[in-house]
Amino acid sequence: MANLKVALVGNPNTGKSTLFNLLTGLNQKVGNFPGITVDKKTGFCKLSSGVSAEIIDLPGTYSLYPKSKDESIVFQVLADKTNPSHPDIIILVADATNLRRNLLLFSQVADLGIPMLLVLNMADLAKKEGISVNVNKLAERLGVQVVTISARKLSGIDTLKKAMAHTTLIATQNTTIDARNYAPAAVDAVKEKLGDVSDYYALQVLHQHETLTFLSKQQQEEIETIEVTNGFESVKLQGEETVARYRQLSKILNEVVVDLGAEKKFALTDKIDSVLTHKVWGFLIFFFILFFIFNAIFSWSSVPMDLIEGGFAWLTTSGHEYLPAGVLTDLLLDGVVAGLGGIVIFIPQIAILFALISILEDTGYMARVTFLMDKIMRRFGLSGKSVVPLIGGIACAVPSIMSARNIENWKDRIITIMVTPLVSCSARLPVYALLISLVVPNQNVWGIFNMQGLALMAMYLISILAAILVALVFKFIIKARERSYFIMELPVYRMPRWKNVLLTMYEKSKTFVFEAGKVIIAISIVLWVMSTYGPSNRFEAIEAKYAAIEANSTDSVQLASLERDKSAEKLENSYAGILGKTIEPAIKPLGYDWKIGIALITSFAAREAFVGTMATIYSVESADGEQGELRLRDKIAASKDPVTGLPVFTFATAMSLMLFYAFAMQCMSTVAIVYRETKSWKWPVIQLVYMTTMAYVAALVAYQLLK
Incomplete structure (x- = not known):
């Protein structure tokens, strides 16, 4: 049974989750915070004095003013004493190499009046950069215990456990700002409604009352009335508060932090910035x-x-040569492999x-x-x-x-x-x-x-x-009266972390292949089936036509191209061909034929499916032999308009297509995320309509001018 309930709070990328894993080991579990789908990580650890603690890893946030559902959890948990996750003490994890930014969150959390402990992580990196922190003086100025650790090096963890066990359950931290000064009448009115709360707690409730689930609907309406009555300007006051906090924190940090490389580091940064x-x-x-x-x-x-590209061409040719001829081989090579090759090549x-x-x-x-x-x-x-x-x-x-x-x-x-x-x-x-x-x-x-x-x-x-x-x-x-403010911290220049760059390359490429690959392989299989099969009466007529030509012709040139011509005619009369032909009148003014039309339809789910679709269509159209060995670009470049005999992909057609894809939505994931972020179908529908219209008009103008 835990004696202490401890919440880990901090900015993203401060090593908070690493510290959580070190403290709890395998004794942890992941659930959801009540009523919402945000991960709740909890675990248990034994402290040095024999006291046990339940550790709650709260989502990373730069400020108590939330920008996402995850970040909103932090204030919800810290402000609501009835919340099962409400802590006895808070451990605020800060990056020792960037205290100025990290202590902004510390100062906000401290003003809520919950007992705290400040942990300076990445002490090894700070030392390497020539940063020295007078821990005792910082603890005195802030009014809390301060512990330096390096979670990556496993140093300082035992000291931290001792400090946790001996943290008083009475808040001792000093306040950074006078919260009441920002809206005296409104703060007093909220305190009167909510009872025994601090000035800063009341100020935060004024800012966030619409989203605070622990307030009743009546309380939210009453606070909204207070806000309107007193002309409370949330965004403006947040900006003023942030500036005031940074001003106060700068005074403290100037006394306790010695950065031997700072003058040189910032001087170089200023020169580069100029x-x-x-x-x-x-x-x-x-x-x-x-x-x-x-x-x-x-x-x-x-x-x-x-x-x-050469590898996939060899794989397809070798497959047709060595695998037994049949439907499964054609599906594997002309459907799956062709579609996959169309995406892997761009890694x-x-x-x-x-x-x-x-x-x-x-x-x-x-x-x-x-x-x-x-x-x-x-x-x-x-x-x-x-x-x-x-x-x-x-x-x-x-x-x-x-x-x-x-x-x-x-x-x-x-x-x-x-x-x-x-x-x-x-x-x-x-x-x-x-x-x-x-x-x-x-x-x-x-x-x-x-x-x-x-x-x-x-x-x-x-x-x-x-x-x-x-x-x-x-x-x-779009009409709105609210004004916006721009406040941001410019970091010093640093050498890139090459391990991080390589990891990003790997992760993003992997995500691109696996996420896009799943869609493209599925589309390729469906498209291969649609391109290989069609109404039986049409296919029987084509077979009879070419059988008659083969039986009656003695022209060696005609016989050599017979199989290719039959494949092309079958594709045109397949289910995919019928679909493409149906929409061809609408896209003909853009310079597109029915094959491109099929690619436009399949790429609505994911834009990159265009390449996989073209690979599948041209693989199905190719007969075994010379054209089957050609690469995708060669096949597309060689394609001719059957009426004019000119190349299908002219400069005008290519520019028209690129402009269409530049402006068209054609991404179901984007439609879904816009709906989720705006909580309305109004915005994604408007987006889909205006982008599709832009795409069609731009493609039409480009083709008509360039043809």
Whole structure:
């Protein structure tokens, strides 16, 4: 039976979960917090004095002001004394290398009046960076015990257990700010309603009462009345409070922290920032970095992509040669292998994209981009914080839309959610890469920039420009009185953690293959069946037609192409062909034939399915022999319009297709996440309609002008 209930609180990436595992070992379990689907990790440990403790690992958060459902749990648990997880003491885990940021949360939690203990983790890294903390003086200034540990090195854990056992159950910490000063009348009114609570507790309730489940509906309505009556401006007061806390914490840290490398470190950071955040040079450098990234995606990936493409071509040819002929072999090679090959080939490009983005984040440069773009973004109805979801959209729209929770202003957040899917994500990369390789020469410009890389860069810039212009339209359509504030900390520049970069490359590539692969293999199998079979009367007529030609013809050239022509005609009369032919009149003005139409339909579930679909269609169409050995790009490049005899994939068609995929939604996961984040079908429906309309119009104009 536990004698103490202890809550672990801290910023993300401070080693809180590592410490939880060290304290509890195997004696832990995972459940849900009551009424919501947020993980609740609890465990037990024996302290040095024989006292046992129940440890609760609360979700990581930067502040008591929540930006997500996970973060909202922290205040719910700490503020509600009837909550089963409400702690006797709090252990706040802080990163010793970045106390300024971590102590903001400490100061907020401390002002709630629950007994606390401060743990400075990563002491080994702090020492390595020349950071020295006067622990005794810090403990005196804060009014709590302070323990230094290194969870990764397993040092200081026994000392921490002793400190936990001897932490008084009476709060001793000093308050950082006078919470009542921010809204005296409103704070007093809330305290009168709720009884014996602190000023800061009352202030937090004013900010968060709409989402606090421990308040009754009547209490929420009464507090809402207090808020309106006293003109309580939540966002503005949060900003003022944060600035005041940082000001007070700076005084304390100046007394207790000695950073031997700080002057040199910050001086170097300031010098670099004078260039990278410059109003002219900063933007030029940013665009040069984008040029470098997209040039690298094509240049560095060409060799491994050729090897993968050649490997799958050999696998298909060898399979047809050595495996017994039949339906199962055709399904395996022309369905599963062809579809999988269409996605695996792009692993090198995906890995390079995520590696370079990871390096930019690790070095601290991405934070500068956010700062640099804030003034521009505000003109278009966005904030500097919108840059993070927009740039993150280059990887994937789903987590990027979720990251928009960090945008406090409702209007800014909604606009960001509505335009983020326009930014070209990694799922569009295979489509762009295939089409660009077909119509753009693989040549260098000025001996530096690859033309295919420049074309890819242009597609990403078009998507970003479209997102910004659509945001401007929404700025005038969506009405809101709430003003937004932009506060962020710029980290010092650091060398990227190469292990983290490699891990990111691996994890993202793995996720791309397994998540997209499942969809693509499923689509490939269904599509192979639809492309191989059709109405029996049509297939019987085709068999009879070609049997008659074979019996009566003596032309060796005609006989050589007979099997290929029969395969093409069967594909056209298959169930997939019938579907493609049905929608062909609607897409013909865009320059697309019925085969491309099939790919448009299948890629609605996932954009990257376009490549897998084309691989399956052209594998089914190919007869055994010479064309069966051709690579996907060669097959597509060789395809001709049966009426005009011209190539199907001309420059005009490729540009039309790329613009269609640049603007069309075509991602069920994004539709689902927008619904979840907005709690309404209104926004995803509007998004689906406007993006599809944009895609069709842009593709139509591009094809008609370029043909």
